Amino acid sequence: xxxxxxxxxxxxxxxxxxxxxxxxxxxxxxxxxxxxxxxxxxxxxxxxxxxxxxxxxxxxxxxxxxxxxxxxxxxxxxxxxxxxxxxxxxxxxxxxxxxxxxxxxxxxxxxxxxxxxxxxxxxxxxxxxxxxxxxxxxxxxxxxxxxxxxxxxxxxxxxxxxxxxxxxxxxxxxxxxxxxxxxxxxxxxxxxxxxxxxxxxxxxxxxxxxxxxxxxxxxxxxxxxxxxxxxxxxxxxxxxxxxxxxxxxxxxxxxxxxxxxxxxxxxxxxxxxxxxxxxxxxxxxxxxxxxxxxxxxxxxxxxxxxxxxxxxxxxxxxxxxxx
Numbered sequence: 001x002x003x004x005x006x007x008x009x010x011x012x013x014x015x016x017x018x019x020x021x022x023x024x025x026x027x028x029x030x031x032x033x034x035x036x037x038x039x040x041x042x043x044x045x046x047x048x049x050x051x052x053x054x055x056x057x058x059x060x061x062x063x064x065x066x067x068x069x070x071x072x073x074x075x076x077x078x079x080x081x082x083x084x085x086x087x088x089x090x091x092x093x094x095x096x097x098x099x100x101x102x103x104x105x106x107x108x109x110x111x112x113x114x115x116x117x118x119x120x121x122x123x124x125x126x127x128x129x130x131x132x133x134x135x136x137x138x139x140x141x142x143x144x145x146x147x148x149x150x151x152x153x154x155x156x157x158x159x160x161x162x163x164x165x166x167x168x169x170x171x172x173x174x175x176x177x178x179x180x181x182x183x184x185x186x187x188x189x190x191x192x193x194x195x196x197x198x199x200x201x202x203x204x205x206x207x208x209x210x211x212x213x214x215x216x217x218x219x220x221x222x223x224x225x226x227x228x229x230x231x232x233x234x235x236x237x238x239x240x241x242x243x244x245x246x247x248x249x250x251x252x253x254x255x256x257x258x259x260x261x262x263x264x265x266x267x268x269x270x271x272x273x274x275x276x277x278x279x280x281x282x283x284x285x286x287x288x289x290x291x292x293x294x295x296x297x298x299x300x301x302x303x304x305x306x307x308x309x310x311x312x313x314x315x316x317x318x319x320x321x322x323x
Contacts (some may be wrong), residue, residue: 010029013029014029022035023035024036041063044063045062045063048061048062048063048065048066049061050142065158070087071087076088077254099275114137117167117169118164118165118166118167119165121165121167122160122163122165124161126157126161129157130154130157133150133153134150138153144280190238191234191235191237191238191239192207192235196208196209198223200228202228203225203227203228204225204226204227204228204230204231205225205226205228205231206223206224206225207223208221208222209221209222209223209224210222250266288301
């Protein structure tokens, strides 16, 4: 496998060698010091090293460097690895596979499936969005009202094609039904579940709620009986207008931006925020009695669950002695 420009140079080399009497008609193209024998590997190595020095190369060079460079460039050009195996004369394919660690251009040229998925999702999303616009199923209000015109809507979607869409999708562990069940608990849930309702009559509604100000879990459950109109008022606070959805990590009341969003809304509406009245102070929690002496226990230190005591537990005698 010789380049087209190299073959005329070799012919001129052969003619010059015959004229100088260095090459014989049945001799070698690159003879050594003895014209009957070919050039030795040591002489070939010295030639490559001298060429590397002339090129101001600081890397170690040798005949195998040329072989590796040739095979690596062929691999980066898209030549099949089995064809490259035949050219250097490799017997096992594992020897040729070593060049795949050097061919970085081939690795960089590989397109991630997630990039293709982003382009596919962008095309499908915009295609169906245009279909909804052609069917007059999109409504625009306020500042977006001019987008009702088709030309303005298409001009608005034009920059979206050049935007890189980041899509990450993988099959869920418990299947798609588990994902829908998880989202439905936030999109279709009501203000209060039936299991929390205890009783109701003309005087009020009795239900169970949780007071998070209490430290112990068994003390958080409480019972409340507000008037009927007060219960309806609290219930309607959780009823959203149309087009809105109850998802905990979406909207103006999202946990990550709730404080800033409410402050901005009050600023735009020119509403003065009123301080919330402080609720009744929680009653002091009485610690349980000591199981040995019956006296009140005092909390000295609360250890985390992962922290263990350095000393072994030693049972004490109620009378004050130790075993």
